[in-house]
Amino acid sequence: MKKIAILIENLFDERELIYPYFRLSEEGYEIHLVGSQKDTAYNSKSGLTETSTHASKDIAAKDYAAVVIPGGFSPDFMRRTKETVDFVKEMNKLQKPIAAICHGPWMVASAVDIKGKNITSFYSMKDDLVNAGANYVDEEVVIDGNIITSRSPDDLVPFVKAIIEAVEKD
Template sequence: MKMKGMRVLMFVDHVFEDMELLYPYYRLIEEGAGVVVAGPESGTVYTGKNGYPFISTAAIKDQQSSDFDLLVVAGGFAPDKLRRDPKVLQLTREIHDAGKVVAHICHGGWIPISAGIMQGFTCTSTPGIKDDLVNAGAKWVDDEVVVDRNQVSSRKPDDLPAFCRAIINLATK
């Protein structure tokens, strides 16, 4: 249980990528982390793009970055909605600026883009947001997982094993 006592923040909204939320959620719990999945409202059922429901464990507005050791952002189309919430961007910036791990997969990179934290980082994502990342100042590469300083990124659900290994390794250094 490498992450015993660590606290992880994840975001959820409708049309999240089911596997990209659930796989890290359970994998990080398995390593001993406490995982908070915050949505626009606490206790609300959000439906993934493949139809899987997930009940948020907290409201985004009630979260403080100092309560968390790392942030994991799942993909799907939820990040496009979530990045319009100033509190999501504030939490993302504060966690990043504190040198804590910020991990994003697939379309999850939209949140770090809008938080203004991608300048000078090498990362990966779904090819669909490659231009967005490049325009935000990142160097995009087509790799299974990329670790650059305090950021971890991956492309798609098939990359989830490598994504979670990299998160756990970086967070427990």
């Protein structure tokens, strides 16, 4: 069974974590909620609590088929943890799918050289991504190599479809 890591930290967007969690579970993937700490309760923007199943320091990219990075403010917390950044860097080195939605590309920009990459995000992050060298594209799903990005919860259905297609290609 293929494993997919969904990163979690405080102030995650609940839709961007919950929808991929259940859709990818329905497809038969084993889903791990990976935070900076294992068995830790993290709060969403609206107060929903979800608990991590794994700590980023305890996992290896070689064991995962993909990583999903939900938005909200959580990507800013994710990139403060070296082991989480290192995990995403290693996923990129292995050319495994890195899927980030809304503010998730903050984490991508901290872990991956995005110069010249086509990327989308929540519109307010356009300047951040352009200043990091990315080509900002305003589309529901943008795929550039192993990087899959979407703009907002409105794009969740095509975002998760793109993740499934990428994981099934491997």
